[in-house]
Amino acid sequence: MKPARSLADTLTGSLIDVRPLRSSPPFRRLLIGRTVSTLGSFMTMVTVMYQVWESTRSPAWSGAVGLAQALPMIGVGLFAGSWADRTDRRRTYLLANAGQASCSALLAVQGFTGHVPVAAVLALVAAQSGFGALGAPAAGVFVPRLVPKEQVAAALALQQATGQAMMLLGPAAAGLVLGRWGIGTCYLLDALSFGVSFAAAFALPALPPEGGRARPGLDGVLDGLRFLTGHRVVRGALLTDLAATLLSMPAGLFPLVNGERFDGDPRTLGLFLSALAVGGVLATAFSGPVTRLGRPGPVMLGSAALWGAALAAFGLTRSAWTGLALLAVAGAADSIAVLCRTTIVQTRTPDALLGRVTAAETVVGQAGPQLGNLRAGLVAGWTSGTTALVTGGLLCLAAVAAVAASTPQLRRGEAAPGERAELPATRTPPQDTAPAQPG
Secondary structure (H helix, E strand, O other), rough: HHHHHHHHHHHHOEEEEEEEHHHHHHHHHHHHHHHHHHHEEEEEHHHHHHHHHHHHHHHHHHHHHHHHHHHHHHHHHHHHHHHOOOOOHHHHHHHHHHHHHHHHHHHHHHHHOOOOOHOOOOOHHHHHHHHHHHHHHHHHOOHHHHHHHHHHHHHHHHHHHHHHHHHHHHHHHHHHHHHHHOOHHHHHHHHHHHHHHHHHOOOOOOOOOOOOOOOOHHHHHHHHHHHHOHHHHHHHHHHHHHHHHHHHHHHHHHHHHHHOOOOOOOOHHHHHHHHHHHHHHHHOOOOOHHHHHHHHHHHHHHHHHHHHHHHHHHHHHOHHHHHHHHHHHHHHHHHHHHHHHHHHHHOOOHHHHHHHHHHHHHHHHHEEEEEEEHHHHHHHHHHHHHHHHHHHHHHHHHHHHHHHHHHHHHHHHHOOOOOOOOOOOOOOOOOHHOOOOOO
């Protein structure tokens, strides 16, 4: 019986750490609200693509959907981070939620009435993305303020797990609702989902920046960038993530590889995408040892290297089953790398700068995959899908090795003396030391 108990203990310890759900009721409520709103957001993403395609039958207009979502996130992000570091983050998040809900409500109105130009739909999508960019830096400070420091990684893993689950459930739910009740109902459900998120965040305490407010305008943004360039561990984490996505992003190559090796079978193409997601979900579900280890730096470097190696091997394999297994490994590695990157950002950044650093992290997360798919497509156009995958994976390994060699603090899982609390000397001028005003 004793070995059985030991095995059970081992399995339990491997599962995702749920201590934050017990120790922090505010975090638990926030997680429920964000999970519901994430489900609604994925439903809207599918619905917008469906509506635009049905209205235009144009690949160019369909591609414009991604542009409408990405550009506001990138353009607004850094300035939104500076604003989040000047105000009560709770109020900023509530404002962003209200704005997103309003955009979804307007999308629902046009969905029920019909006959709205596609450009107007994309304008609403862009506005909603802009509000999302406003709320993301504010939301980035919640976890380290709501849970004990030793549980930050576990709380981030719970957020990641629920987000991945909604990424799988949301498109399927959208398909069912679209088929039965139409696009207006999908948008309306998204608007209601933001109401749940708003209610959960409304109960949070005030969360003004600790350590003074950011300087207004471009000065505040530049202070955040100076911190990023000066803090070796945080900079190394973001560079590692950017290297992985920019140099070896595979999704844009899946149709080409599927045509080159598997006769363009749509079932295989769908399984390629699912394998990445399944690997990510499984890795997050069994992330307990990673979050308890407390060494996100070396784990991130190893995971990013595994991502590159798995994708390079996927580029060489001719077996569909082996390819799916390699993609599942890559998805698992990516999931752990993202978890470690977020943990590093949220535990190594002073609270007064966390909004701006989270905004930069969001920009990296948005821009990296898009540019990575572009790079892969260009290389594949000049050579082949195999060459693009293999060279991308090898370049990723080389870039991760370079970051590891140049950043021993990240490699060893430690901070340089004084780095954890270091703030730019010009960050908080005397006129900006008053408490944040409501609104």
